[in-house]
Each structure stands twice: as structure tokens, then as C-alpha cells.
Amino acid sequence: MEIGHGVHVGAPMPENxxxxxxxxxxxxxxxxxxxxxxxxxxxxxxxxxxxxxxxVSLLDEDRQWFKSRVGMPKRETSRDVAFCGHAILxxxxxxxxxxxxxDRFKFSPLVQLDPKIRFYCGIPLEVEHNAQKxxxxxxxxxxxxxxxxxxxxIRLMESLAKHVSNLLQRR
Numbered sequence: 001m002e003i004g005h006g007v008h009v010g011a012p013m014p015e016n017x018x019x020x021x022x023x024x025x026x027x028x029x030x031x032x033x034x035x036x037x038x039x040x041x042x043x044x045x046x047x048x049x050x051x052x053x054x055x056v057s058l059l060d061e062d063r064q065w066f067k068s069r070v071g072m073p074k075r076e077t078s079r080d081v082a083f084c085g086h087a088i089l090x091x092x093x094x095x096x097x098x099x100x101x102x103d104r105f106k107f108s109p110l111v112q113l114d115p116k117i118r119f120y121c122g123i124p125l126e127v128e129h130n131a132q133k134x135x136x137x138x139x140x141x142x143x144x145x146x147x148x149x150x151x152x153x154i155r156l157m158e159s160l161a162k163h164v165s166n167l168l169q170r171r
Contacts (some may be wrong), residue, residue, distance in 0.1 A: 010080030011104075014089060016134065023134040024058060024126050027171040030065055037167055038068035041139065041160055046070040049153060051141035056125070056164055057084045058137035067137075072115065082110050087122035088135035093154055096120040098146035101152060119143040121154070125163035127168050139164050 014020055024030070025053050027132050032095040038056050046054035053071035064082035066075055079085055088093035099105040110117050122140035123128060125131040151159075 002161070010082070011085035011089060014075045014135070016132075018067065019129075020136065021061060022062060023129045024136045026129065027127060027136070027168055027169065029067060029137040029171060030058060030060055032103075034068065038164065041164055042068040045141050045157065045160055046140065049065075049121075049141045049149075051143045053142035055140050055142070056137065057082070057085055057122075057140060058125075059088060064137075070117075071142075072166070077110070081110050081127050083108075083110070083117070083120045084122055084140065086140045087138045087140070090124065093123045093137075093157065094120065095146055095154070097148060100146075105145045115142065116144045117142050117146050121149055121157060123157050123166045125161055125168060127165065136168065 003082060027095040041048055042056060045054070055066050056074060059079060059082060062079050063076045064079055064084050066072060083094065083096065083105065088130040096102050096105060097119060099108070099111045099120060105111050120142050122138035124135040125137045125139060127136050139157065141157070
């Protein structure tokens with residue numbers, strides 16, 4: 001998608017995309033109603049890290065759908081603009097201190113337009129199936145101001161994401 005003088009390109013697909021999508025569909029969560037257990041975690045993340053946006057984001061074929069959201073009016077966005085698409089390619093957190101200075105994101109409409117993302121921290125959510133872990137989405141916090149995260153804060157985000165992963169696994 002072209003914005004301004006640059007071009008934004010979405011994240012490449014994971015090598016196990018077909019199996020990852022099967023697992024996501026198997027847990028039967030896409031387009032489900034809000035659930036208090038998920039909503040409590042996004043509220044805690046937003047408050048703990050003092051970020052206006054916190055999401056449980058799940059990636060299907062062509063969209064990023066929010067199971068739980070604080071501070072985000074939309075229920076979904078296109079996958080090609082999803083920071084989450086980059087986060088699920090990593091083994092650990094994706095930390096973007098200033099998206100306007102990151103070549104992967106600086107021309108994204110989510111950076112250029114509302115919600116004007118500057119800071120992003122996303123932790124992959126994993127669901128185990130057939131003895132393999134599949135990253136189906138992220139728990140993330142977002143701000144419209146650049147920021148950093150300390151190691152203990154990242155560990156806390158990882159703990160919250162593990163709880164979300166456990167909720168997903170139980171489905």
C-alpha cells in the first residue's frame with residue numbers, strides 16, 4: 001500500500017502458514033463475542049504499561065482480528081498493515097520504539113494515519129497442536145508516542161501473553 005513517498009509492504013508469510021491457519025480455525029475463536037478473561041488481560045496490559053491501546057490480535061488469511069481491545073475502535077484491520085504479522089515471525093517480542101524510524105512500518109497507514117502508531121510491543125501467542133507450537137497472533141500494547149520498555153516490563157508482557165495462550169489452548 002503506497003502512502004506519501006514510500007511504500008509499505010506487509011510481513012512475509014510464515015513457513016507453516018497453512019498449518020497455522022488450520023490451528024487458528026480449529027480453536028474456533030474468530031468473530032466470537034467478547035470474553036471477560038481476555039478483556040481483563042488487555043485492560044491490565046493497558047494500565048500496567050500506561051498505553052492507550054492494548055490488543056489480543058489474531059491473524060487469519062487476510063486480516064488481523066481483535067479478540068479483545070482497549071483503545072482501538074476497529075474490530076479488525078487488513079493483514080498487510082498488521083504489526084502482528086511481523087511479530088509472529090519472531091521467537092520473542094517485537095519491540096518497535098518509534099515506528100516512524102523503522103523501515104518495516106514508517107509508511108504504514110497505521111503509522112501515517114490513525115491511530116498514528118509510534119510505539120509497539122507485541123508478544124506472539126502460541127497454541128500447541130500435534131506437538132508443535134503455532135503462533136496465531138499477539139498480545140500487544142501500542143502508543144502514539146515513541147517509548148522504550150525495560151526487561152522486567154517485557155517479562156511481564158510475556159507472562160500476560162502466556163496466560164492468553166493458555167486461554168486459547170483450552171478452546
